Amino acid sequence: MHKTIIIGTGPAGLTAAIYLARANMEPLVIEGWQPGGQLTTTTEIENFPGFPDGILGSELMSNMRKQAQRFGATFRTGSVKSVDFSKRPYTLDVEGIGELQAESVIISTGASAKYLGIPGEQENIGRGVSTCATCDGFFFRGKKILVVGGGDSAMEESVFLTRFASEVTVVNRRSELRASKIMQDRARDNDKISWSLDRTPLEVAAGDTGLQGLKVRNNETGEEELLEADGVFITIGHTPNTGFLGGQIDTDEQGYIIVKPGTAETNIPGVFACGDVQDRQYRQAITAAGSGCMAALDCERFLEAQTHAASVHA
Numbered sequence: 001m002h003k004t005i006i007i008g009t010g011p012a013g014l015t016a017a018i019y020l021a022r023a024n025m026e027p028l029v030i031e032g033w034q035p036g037g038q039l040t041t042t043t044e045i046e047n048f049p050g051f052p053d054g055i056l057g058s059e060l061m062s063n064m065r066k067q068a069q070r071f072g073a074t075f076r077t078g079s080v081k082s083v084d085f086s087k088r089p090y091t092l093d094v095e096g097i098g099e100l101q102a103e104s105v106i107i108s109t110g111a112s113a114k115y116l117g118i119p120g121e122q123e124n125i126g127r128g129v130s131t132c133a134t135c136d137g138f139f140f141r142g143k144k145i146l147v148v149g150g151g152d153s154a155m156e157e158s159v160f161l162t163r164f165a166s167e168v169t170v171v172n173r174r175s176e177l178r179a180s181k182i183m184q185d186r187a188r189d190n191d192k193i194s195w196s197l198d199r200t201p202l203e204v205a206a207g208d209t210g211l212q213g214l215k216v217r218n219n220e221t222g223e224e225e226l227l228e229a230d231g232v233f234i235t236i237g238h239t240p241n242t243g244f245l246g247g248q249i250d251t252d253e254q255g256y257i258i259v260k261p262g263t264a265e266t267n268i269p270g271v272f273a274c275g276d277v278q279d280r281q282y283r284q285a286i287t288a289a290g291s292g293c294m295a296a297l298d299c300e301r302f303l304e305a306q307t308h309a310a311s312v313h314a
Contacts, residue, residue: 012275
């Protein structure tokens with residue numbers, strides 16, 4: 001029986017582990033098969049406070065993990081297949097481990113960026129291909145950038161990237177965009193943004209000297225062409241990693257966990273959520289870490305209230 005099990009080891013889960021371990025709650029952290037979350041796919045992080053020269057994403061996650069271990073958090077590797085939140089203690093079925101029980105659970109399983117699934121894409125993540133303009137835009141100062149997508153986030157990231165890039169080209173499969181009119185207008189009014197619509201991405205082109213651009217098919221003519229660029233930003237959305245919950249936690253229409261405003265509390269008492277799994281707006285390492293702190297403090301108060309109630313009834 002565990003007081004708390006934390007599912008996920010991004011900045012949210014590891015911050016929660018640090019706080020709970022320091023409070024002598026002895027949290028058990030379940031690491032997935034890709035420990036550290038999305039930050040491990042980022043090369044250098046320059047906007048995390050306290051690192052004036054930047055820090056590698058993998059190094060930051062490794063440091064956080066060591067910090068949690070130092071205070072008494074334990075780690076086990078496995079993938080949570082299903083959960084039973086119908087009664088306490090809560091039960092987790094973990095692939096590679098088996099069944100585990102806990103008085104409380106913190107869900108910090110993050111969200112996965114959607115990719116195009118084309119050749120050259122995965123091999124060049126962190127080498128010119130990115131899914132986060134806020135994280136990586138700075139590295140493309142004075143360069144040509146392609147933004148793939150047609151929704152609000154694609155428009156928002158395109159406008160943001162014009163702060164750094166010499167030129168931003170929006171690439172979209174269809175001739176029309178899904179983005180709201182106000183976001184489209186904002187992008188179209190920006191002189192640095194050009195448009196390559198009705199183009200289907202085929203391959204991320206790269207050579208010995210680095211990224212070359214994006215091969216696309218002109219859907220109108222059927223011809224293939226190379227859109228030359230120094231960076232390709234994939235902005236076709238994120239998928240929160242909530243499938244294993246089996247609908248037992250309230251989520252919005254996109255699958256993000258709904259938390260009570262100003263807290264990390266879900267609709268199940270003793271089950272908390274933090275990080276990108278409940279944040280569809282900011283998706284930053286620092287906001288994830290902050291929400292991990294909130295989840296740990298909320299969890300600690302919940303467990304203390306349970307202990308107090310038990311002693312009163314004893």
